[in-house]
Amino acid sequence: xxxxxxxxxxxxxxxxxxxxxxxxxxxxxxxxxxxxxxxxxxxxxxxxxxxxxxxxxxxxxxxxxxxxxxxxxxxxxxxxxxxxxxxxxxxxxxxxxxxxxxxxxxxxxxxxxxxxxxxxxxxxxxxxxxxxxxxxxxxxxxxxxxxxxxxxxxxxxxxxxxxxxxxxxxxxxxxxxxxxxxxxxxxxxxxxxxxxxxxxxxxxxxxxxxxxxxxxxxxxxxxxxxxxxxxxxxxxxxxxxxxxxxxxxxxxxxxxxxxxxxxxxxxxxxxxxxxxxxxxxxxxxxxxxxxxxxxxxxxxxxxxxxxxxxxxxxxxxxxxxxxxx
Amino acid sequence: xxxxxxxxxxxxxxxxxxxxxxxxxxxxxxxxxxxxxxxxxxxxxxxxxxxxxxxxxxxxxxxxxxxxxxxxxxxxxxxxxxxxxxxxxxxxxxxxxxxxxxxxxxxxxxxxxxxxxxxxxxxxxxxxxxxxxxxxxxxxxxxxxxxxxxxxxxxxxxxxxxxxxxxxxxxxxxxxxxxxxxxxxxxxxxxxxxxxxxxxxxxxxxxxxxxxxxxxxxxxxxxxxxxxxxxxxxxxxxxxxxxxxxxxxxxxxxxxxxxxxxxxxxxxxxxxxxxxxxxxxxxxxxxxxxxxxxxxxxxxxxxxxxxxxxxxxxxxxxxxxxxxx
Numbered sequence: 001x002x003x004x005x006x007x008x009x010x011x012x013x014x015x016x017x018x019x020x021x022x023x024x025x026x027x028x029x030x031x032x033x034x035x036x037x038x039x040x041x042x043x044x045x046x047x048x049x050x051x052x053x054x055x056x057x058x059x060x061x062x063x064x065x066x067x068x069x070x071x072x073x074x075x076x077x078x079x080x081x082x083x084x085x086x087x088x089x090x091x092x093x094x095x096x097x098x099x100x101x102x103x104x105x106x107x108x109x110x111x112x113x114x115x116x117x118x119x120x121x122x123x124x125x126x127x128x129x130x131x132x133x134x135x136x137x138x139x140x141x142x143x144x145x146x147x148x149x150x151x152x153x154x155x156x157x158x159x160x161x162x163x164x165x166x167x168x169x170x171x172x173x174x175x176x177x178x179x180x181x182x183x184x185x186x187x188x189x190x191x192x193x194x195x196x197x198x199x200x201x202x203x204x205x206x207x208x209x210x211x212x213x214x215x216x217x218x219x220x221x222x223x224x225x226x227x228x229x230x231x232x233x234x235x236x237x238x239x240x241x242x243x244x245x246x247x248x249x250x251x252x253x254x255x256x257x258x259x260x261x262x263x264x265x266x267x268x269x270x271x272x273x274x275x276x277x278x279x280x281x282x283x284x285x286x287x288x289x290x291x292x293x294x295x296x297x298x299x300x301x302x303x304x305x306x307x308x309x310x311x312x313x314x315x316x317x318x319x320x321x322x323x324x325x
Numbered sequence: 326x327x328x329x330x331x332x333x334x335x336x337x338x339x340x341x342x343x344x345x346x347x348x349x350x351x352x353x354x355x356x357x358x359x360x361x362x363x364x365x366x367x368x369x370x371x372x373x374x375x376x377x378x379x380x381x382x383x384x385x386x387x388x389x390x391x392x393x394x395x396x397x398x399x400x401x402x403x404x405x406x407x408x409x410x411x412x413x414x415x416x417x418x419x420x421x422x423x424x425x426x427x428x429x430x431x432x433x434x435x436x437x438x439x440x441x442x443x444x445x446x447x448x449x450x451x452x453x454x455x456x457x458x459x460x461x462x463x464x465x466x467x468x469x470x471x472x473x474x475x476x477x478x479x480x481x482x483x484x485x486x487x488x489x490x491x492x493x494x495x496x497x498x499x500x501x502x503x504x505x506x507x508x509x510x511x512x513x514x515x516x517x518x519x520x521x522x523x524x525x526x527x528x529x530x531x532x533x534x535x536x537x538x539x540x541x542x543x544x545x546x547x548x549x550x551x552x553x554x555x556x557x558x559x560x561x562x563x564x565x566x567x568x569x570x571x572x573x574x575x576x577x578x579x580x581x582x583x584x585x586x587x588x589x590x591x592x593x594x595x596x597x598x599x600x601x602x603x604x605x606x607x608x609x610x611x612x613x614x615x616x617x618x619x620x621x622x623x624x625x626x627x628x629x630x631x632x633x634x635x636x637x638x639x640x641x642x643x644x645x646x647x648x649x650x
Binding site: 146 | 416455459464465466467468469470471473476479480483484486487490491567568613
């Protein structure tokens with residue numbers, strides 16, 4: 001099986017690519033080739049005989065995307081995106097990458113003709129929803145984004161559904177909760193602080209909390225995100241019908257609950273490193289995001305998530321020690 | 326006030342343009358200029374001193390659209406679309422006109438800079454919804470289109486919301502019920518038969534009914550559609566918040582009820598001209614369309630529709646006689 005990962009240098013893309021290189025199989029089939037694409041070269045190393053191609057370029061350039069599809073990968077993960085904060089600040093860049101780039105990919109697949117019908121796994125976001133919300137968002141709740149990022153992700157979902165319905169490819173979209181604890185450095189996502197208030201204090205550094213303690217949010221761990229992607233890549237898509245984009249399962253916690261869990265795992269001294277510095281811009285963006293879900297469809301087709309937040313923090317501590325070691 | 330009507334040669338565009346030329350005012354303000362744009366020149370005549378410009382071109386061409394916006398119309402009606410049946414048959418054409426054309430318009434407005442902030446009235450469609458439905462679709466029901474046309478209309482809605490939120494223009498989208506009775510000749514819309522089974526028999530001709538008598542659908546008259554457009558052009562958009570696209574009010578009837586109303590108005594002989602010729606393609610498209618609505622938001626901001634179907638048929642007969650006379 002030939003696999004293409006678009007967005008391979010990002011956090012989720014790197015975890016996914018490393019997993020595929022390490023296991024060299026997916027759903028019982030050998031992974032023979034992995035093409036890792038991003039705007040910068042992904043830092044990956046071939047393992048277990050998987051032919052690794054590392055490519056860098058701009059998905060807003062149609063020729064570049066045609067080049068990625070030319071050898072007809074069997075499975076395509078489309079994870080590349082300008083994240084929420086940056087898409088809000090740079091209108092053109094967000095539309096160019098998140099909308100034009102996605103459309104280029106789908107059109108490049110279509111240009112290969114009817115003999116080519118790959119699985120396409122698209123990472124969408126809970127940012128496709130906007131306030132006012134249901135207490136727990138159900139699978140038929142209106143998608144009414146309140147950011148440019150959410151708008152662009154939702155347009156990608158609509159295109160994915162339509163191209164799949166037309167038999168151009170076999171698409172599935174997964175709306176990721178906010179991935180927490182993100183390893184490494186902060187990115188430009190407005191949601192970055194959700195990880196920051198755990199990661200930085202554990203590393204002995206101060207972290208900024210730009211929103212109130214009673215803000216509720218929807219979380220999944222990096223390990224859960226990897227599980228979602230692998231399941232999406234291998235599951236039977238027939239039960240999805242025309243609605244191929246799913247709310248992934250996750251955990252709903254307030255900031256206060258997150259910090260209380262951090263206190264339980266790491267103590268008062270660590271939690272004291274969180275500094276409250278309200279940021280009206282981030283508050284406004286976060287206020288437009290959903291807080292809790294009833295992801296029945298995803299669960300019914302086999303997606304599984306974290307069971308508690310304490311395990312998420314403990315896994316992050318373990319992984320951080322692995323990296324240091 | 327300078328008004329631009331994109332799609333002025335279509336059925337709704339022509340009714341709207343004729344009304345604006347005839348009244349030469351809107352919401353108490355004089356209409357000084359009307360630019361009527363379509364792929365073919367609209368057949369319109371200036372009245373009451375309104376400066377009428379009739380232009381023809383392709384909205385998938387960005388330069389053409391820039392030319393339409395160059396003199397900064399205060400009010401823009403964007404009614405142009407490749408209709409459902411044709412967008413389903415010609416994938417490229419549907420996306421080129423319905424998606425690229427709409428985006429060109431929105432980008433052309435943005436290119437004029439922050440001093441320009443027109444009202445944009447966009448006609449969307451109940452085709453943004455897809456089965457399975459609620460019995461009566463509410464204002465927070467998921468928009469999950471099952472046709473390329475519905476997908477493209479929904480993408481236009483998302484863009485309209487985002488551009489409005491960003492302060493680029495003051496947009497409002499109205500999801501029209503199926504307009505019945507359409508005057509004139511059949512178009513390529515899969516929904517065309519809903520008018521055909523009334524219009525053709527009244528004109529002494531046979532009409533094809535391609536779906537079962539128990540199919541339920543959502544209707545508004547041409548006069549109601551005109552009313553929606555005028556209200557959308559003049560109303561206060563502030564109460565809409567971030568969700569600027571509304572389900573318009575209408576009437577829900579089965580085909581059997583439509584035919585029974587036709588029998589009441591015009592007699593058995595007229596109804597006998599309806600021939601049942603099931604068409605699986607049209608049946609499948611129509612099966613993916615909604616049947617009934619609870620359009621509370623639209624009603625709360627002042628949109629009004631027809632009160633009964635008999636009046637719709639009688640108005641059509643009157644209008645046909647006016648045309649003949």
